[in-house]
Amino acid sequence: xxxxxxGYDESLNQLTRDAFAVxxxxxxxxMRLTPRRAQIIAQQFGLxxxxxxxxxxxxxxxxxxxxxxxxxxxxxxxxxxxxxRCGSDHYTLWVRHGEAVGLTADEVHDARPLPTTRAAIxxxxxxxxxxxxxxxxxxxxxxxxxxxxxxxxxxxxxxRAQERWTKDLGLTLEQLPNFKLHREADTDHKGQTxxxxxxxxxxxxxWEGILDAARxxxxxxxxxxxxxxxxxxxxx
Amino acid sequence: MEVHEWRKAIGxxxxxxxxxxxxxxxxxxxxxxxxxxxIVRELAHFIRHRRDCWAHVSGNCPVWSVKQKILQHEYxxxxxxxxxxxxxxxxxxxxxxxxxxxxxDILNADPLPTTRAVLxxxxWITREKPWLEGLAALxxxxxxxxxxxxxxxxxxxxxxxxxxxxxxxxxxxKEMPNFDVHSQADEEHSDMFLPDLEKHATGPLQEKTLRAVxxxxxxxxIYRAGVLEAMERIPVDG
Numbered sequence: 271x272x273x274x275x276x277g278y279d280e281s282l283n284q285l286t287r288d289a290f291a292v293x294x295x296x297x298x299x300x301m302r303l304t305p306r307r308a309q310i311i312a313q314q315f316g317l318x319x320x321x322x323x324x325x326x327x328x329x330x331x332x333x334x335x336x337x338x339x340x341x342x343x344x345x346x347x348x349x350x351x352x353x354x355r356c357g358s359d360h361y362t363l364w365v366r367h368g369e370a371v372g373l374t375a376d377e378v379h380d381a382r383p384l385p386t387t388r389a390a391i392x393x394x395x396x397x398x399x400x401x402x403x404x405x406x407x408x409x410x411x412x413x414x415x416x417x418x419x420x421x422x423x424x425x426x427x428x429x430r431a432q433e434r435w436t437k438d439l440g441l442t443l444e445q446l447p448n449f450k451l452h453r454e455a456d457t458d459h460k461g462q463t464x465x466x467x468x469x470x471x472x473x474x475x476x477w478e479g480i481l482d483a484a485r486x487x488x489x490x491x492x493x494x495x496x497x498x499x500x501x502x503x504x505x506x
Numbered sequence: 507m508e509v510h511e512w513r514k515a516i517g518x519x520x521x522x523x524x525x526x527x528x529x530x531x532x533x534x535x536x537x538x539x540x541x542x543x544x545i546v547r548e549l550a551h552f553i554r555h556r557r558d559c560w561a562h563v564s565g566n567c568p569v570w571s572v573k574q575k576i577l578q579h580e581y582x583x584x585x586x587x588x589x590x591x592x593x594x595x596x597x598x599x600x601x602x603x604x605x606x607x608x609x610x611d612i613l614n615a616d617p618l619p620t621t622r623a624v625l626x627x628x629x630w631i632t633r634e635k636p637w638l639e640g641l642a643a644l645x646x647x648x649x650x651x652x653x654x655x656x657x658x659x660x661x662x663x664x665x666x667x668x669x670x671x672x673x674x675x676x677x678x679x680k681e682m683p684n685f686d687v688h689s690q691a692d693e694e695h696s697d698m699f700l701p702d703l704e705k706h707a708t709g710p711l712q713e714k715t716l717r718a719v720x721x722x723x724x725x726x727x728i729y730r731a732g733v734l735e736a737m738e739r740i741p742v743d744g
């Protein structure tokens with residue numbers, strides 16, 4: 271990675287760290303889990319995983335480079351059809367989390383999005399549909415960084431969430447396959463996405479566009495987590 | 507409508523297209539290597555542009571199981587399937603070699619104006635219109651390769667043009683991998699979304715979905731007419 275790319279890579283890391291310092295994000299991670307609260311998480315994160323697929327599909331549609339389309343299709347195949355790391359698609363993992371806290375698969379599948387969940391999902395689709403494909407990719411993909419322990423002091427999203435689910439609810443890691451999977455998968459995905467950005471972003475203007483899209487994307491993440499946190503707070 | 511009714515309704519529209527004057531002339535025209543090059547270049551644009559269109563339909567579609575099917579479809583087309591280890595674009599690139607085209611001749615060629623126009627139209631339908639209409643507009647083009655539906659017309663379009671190339675230029679089907687594969691793969695693709703049309707294209711959506719099928723076949727006619735006219739301008743001994 272050359273110095274310019276490394277500099278922008280670090281800027282994306284810093285934006286991600288900044289997102290963890292926002293009060294509603296901190297509140298989400300600090301809130302004690304109960305089975306009912308965990309059900310809300312399983313349902314809203316199931317919607318999050320499914321809803322984000324449209325953004326990735328728009329990126330595939332709008333990118334003019336066949337080799338990038340191929341990479342993005344491979345990424346989506348893991349998310350939607352089969353990831354050998356976990357033996358299923360990624361959405362199914364949230365169904366299993368839901369089942370671990372008393373939901374049926376249908377109750378996860380048929381859950382209604384919170385208004386904040388819907389708004390955030392629309393936001394990510396908007397980035398992919400309306401920005402240049404490169405900026406859209408930078409924006410949509412930056413969320414993979416929230417799962418990277420090496421860049422987030424105190425542990426990244428999956429690690430913090432895993433601690434809550436195991437300590438507060440007494441569940442085992444076997445019942446909660448999503449956390450470990452996403453730590454691994456998103457480490458791989460982040461590397462692949464950064465390589466694509468580095469290959470196609472030629473100017474500082476393009477990199478600034480990517481950073482701006484990433485900033486917006488992480489704000490949508492704050493909206494999403496904030497909404498989930500408030501819904502959890504409202505129940506025992 | 508149930509699956510069998512959708513199959514009949516879409517099949518009738520495809521058969522009408524296949525029996526049209528433009529399509530008949532298209533398949534009657536004597537093939538030469540230079541004329542065949544036109545087919546290959548335009549088909550390569552068509553194949554690549556499908557990838558944008560299917561992804562737009564997936565982006566617009568809120569139904570998880572349909573999104574998964576589209577991804578399966580696209581995985582086979584772009585990455586690999588039982589017919590190709592490197593995606594279907596390699597089939598047309600390999601077929602181009604048989605008529606004297608290198609891959610870069612195909613990939614760098616400008617489309618005919620008619621090709622560009624209809625690709626933009628399919629792009630608009632799949633990006634801007636409701637997902638069911640986009641899905642219907644895309645899936646019907648694969649029905650044109652269905653030998654089961656078009657057997658009495660001389661076969662699906664890949665089979666029919668493959669025979670033309672064999673008769674006029676002496677190629678065997680295995681030397682025309684794009685025609686060979688699509689005469690098989692698109693039968694599978696034709697059936698793929700019928701249950702989804704039965705489930706989702708109901709009430710007033712039924713008519714809109716059928717309208718999209720008809721409009722898509724009209725675009726296909728324009729596409730074929732453009733290729734036909736370009737080929738007709740090339741002398742048979744050219």
